[in-house]
Amino acid sequence: MSKQVDIRTIGFIGAGNMPRSIIGGMVRGGYPANKIWASNRSRPKLDQLAQDFSVQVTQNNHELVAACDVIVMSVKPQLMKEVCADLKQHTSTISSKLVTTIAAGVPIANYHQYLGEQTRVIRIMPNTPSLVGEGVSGLCADSSVTEADRNYITQVFNYVGLTIWLEEESSIDVLGAVAGSGPAYFFEFMNGLQQAAEALGFDAKTARAMVQQTALGAAKMASESELSLVDLRKQVTSKGGSTAKGIEVYQERDLDGISDQVVRAAVARNQEMAKLF
Ligand SMILES: NC(=O)c1ccc[n+]([C@@H]2O[C@H](COP(=O)([O-])OP(=O)(O)OC[C@H]3O[C@@H](n4cnc5c(N)ncnc54)[C@H](OP(=O)(O)O)[C@@H]3O)[C@@H](O)[C@H]2O)c1
Known part of the structure; x- marks a missing residue:
């Protein structure tokens, strides 16, 4: 671990799969386990976390808040109001902490309402490949969040993939529609190729092995290349060859237009769902 690492005590409220992956990534990356806390309603996930990563665990959210500088709210969105209200009532220090949240669809303004206007809030939208250390997390902060806070949270989420800071909170809906839902689009597309084979x-x-290795190889080539995706595609498309024939079918069916519709439909749904909270 490099010297510049900022070590704060961080606690995850709600110990589902996503916090487990982030904690795993942090510990494997050298973050001290005794500076990581997790709380959960029931016991088994906590016991597993303690056993696997030697982190501090508790079923008492107030104990976690008292021990931590940074909180990551990780309960389901529909429980967020109730969990925050309980924290605000019993833990007077909560509004002085850096509060971050991975809950989908709950706007930053709601946390200010639940926890106090002065609370520093960062909203994060990780995606499921974070579970295998190859995620994309979109991050958005309120104006009271400091540069040091941003750097700290970037460091934490970099343990499970790429971090992208967003100026406008509304961009989270777009990031969710592309990166959040994206794995499902790729699975759908890959399944189509598998079925064709x-x-x-x-x-x-x-057929599956062939498709998934090709997807992995293509993603790796894209990530290691300076070329645009169009140029990468051209590189494997000889004029008059078989790939050109296949691509022609995608272009006749307007695959780009379909992708545009797909993303717009998902953005609209994210915007609708945000109104539920
Ligand atoms: N999974 C993803 O890929 C993903 C991606 C982006 C965002 N998110 C967000 O991550 C959050 C968690 O999602 P998830 O899939 O991990 O859900 P999950 O598996 O249901 O985990 C939520 C956890 O919160 C615990 N919990 C419930 N009430 C609690 C309370 N009052 N105090 C402490 N813990 C409590 C639950 O405990 P029990 O075990 O006792 O029920 C459960 O372990 C959601 O807000 C979701 O929107 C997830």
Whole structure:
């Protein structure tokens, strides 16, 4: 771990899969386990976290808040109001902490309302590949969050992938529609290729292996190249060749137009859901 690392005591309220992955990434990355806390309603996930990563665990959210400088609210969105109200009532220090949240769809303004206007709030939208250390997290801060806070949280979420800071909170809906929902789009697309291979005689296992390794290889090439995605595509598309014939079908069906519609539909749904909180 490099010398510049900012070590604060951080606690996750709600110990589901996403906090578990972030904690795992932090510990593997060298973050001291005794500076990481997790609380959960029931006991089993906490016991597992303590056993796997030697972090501090408690079923008492107030104990966690008292011990931590940074809180990561990780309960389901529909429980957020109730959990915050309980913290505000019993833990007078909560409004002086850096409060971050990974709950989908709950705006920053709601946390100010639940915890006090002066609370420094960062809203984060991680995606599921964070579970395997290859995530994308969109982050958005209120105006009272300091540069040091931003750097600290960037460091934490970099343990599970790429971090992207957003100036406007509304951009979280777009990031969610692209990166949050994106894995499902890729799975859908990959499944189509797998089915095509099966229709032409491949067994399911081989077809899947071929498709997923190709996806991985293409993503790796894209991430290691300076070329645009269009130029990368051109590099594997010889004029008059078989790839060109395949791409022609996508272009005739307007795959770009379909992707545009897909993202817009998901953004609209994110905006609708945000109104529920
Ligand atoms: N999973 C993802 O890929 C993903 C991506 C982006 C954002 N998120 C966000 O992450 C949050 C958690 O999602 P999840 O999928 O991890 O949900 P989850 O598996 O249901 O985890 C939520 C956890 O919160 C615990 N909990 C409930 N009430 C509590 C309380 N009062 N105090 C402490 N802990 C409490 C639950 O405990 P029990 O075990 O006792 O029920 C459960 O372990 C959500 O807000 C979601 O929007 C998740």
